[in-house]
Amino acid sequence: MSTQPPRTRLMLVTPPVLDPGAISFRLMQAFAGGDVAAVLLRLAPGDERSLTERVKALAPSVQAQNVALVVEASAQVASRGGADGVHITEGIEAIAEARSSLRQERIIGVGGLRSRHDAMDAGEAGVDYVMFGEPRPDGSLPPLPAVVERASWWAEIFETPCIAYAPDAASVPALVETGAEFLALGEWLFGDDVDIRAAVGAADAAITEFAARKGTR
Known part of the structure; x- marks a missing residue:
């Protein structure tokens, strides 16, 4: 039986979405x-009804690809x-509130x-993942070395999966090396000047190369 850790997988983090068709x-x-x-x-931004309708419009096409859709919004939306x-992102207190209003099988990150x-x-509260490195509310980013350190520490010690947020393509190799279960590609991926398919392919290749060196299947 293999004792190697599971292969890192990708999460895509969208920019704020108004048009579900375009992002789909x-x-x-x-x-x-x-x-x-x-x-x-x-x-x-929008009212709860409009936010819900955007999620409804996008969810089927994403889920049809066997990809989970997680929403940065209220549990109700x-x-x-x-x-x-x-x-x-509102703090530890919001975890219990989300758990009380969502069915147990839904993801809470x-x-x-x-x-x-x-x-x-957060781990003790029973979340399904923790994310390190995402933009702060003012749009600034934590230093990459700090994110690498935090994700490496968590991935080595804790069973709850962690996601390392990549603020640009150049940061991908260093974050893959942390052993985080997931690597999040930020909204830079959706820039007009980015070949999104090639960028995802490059990140996937970095994961594959790291997994090969570590013997991960």
Whole structure:
């Protein structure tokens, strides 16, 4: 029996979405590039009904590709929109609230973690993943070495999966080396000047190369 850790998989993090049709086309291009496990859907501002309708419009096409759709929104929007889960950035207190309103099989992930202690509290609260390195509320990014250190520490010690957020293509190799279960490709992936299929393929190739060196299947 193999004792090697599972191969890192990709999550795609969208820019704030207003037009589900446009982002759906780009996602289908991305899925053709490599092994994508999940999409973290970020939504442009709107009322709860309009947000829910955007999730409803996008969920079937994503899920038809065997890709999970996680929404950075309220638990109600995620549930009513048919998403597979919710991504929480409002703090530890919001985890229990989300768990009480979502069925047990839905994913609850957490980001916006400011310290190791916050991450451990989230793990103890029973989340399905923790994310390190995503943009702060003001749009700034934590330093890449700090993200590498945090993801490496978590992946080595804890069973709860972690996601390392890649702010650009150049950061992908270093984050793959952390052994994080998932690598999140940020909204840079959706830029007009980016060949999204090729970029996903390059990230997938970096994962494959690392897995080969480690003997991961």
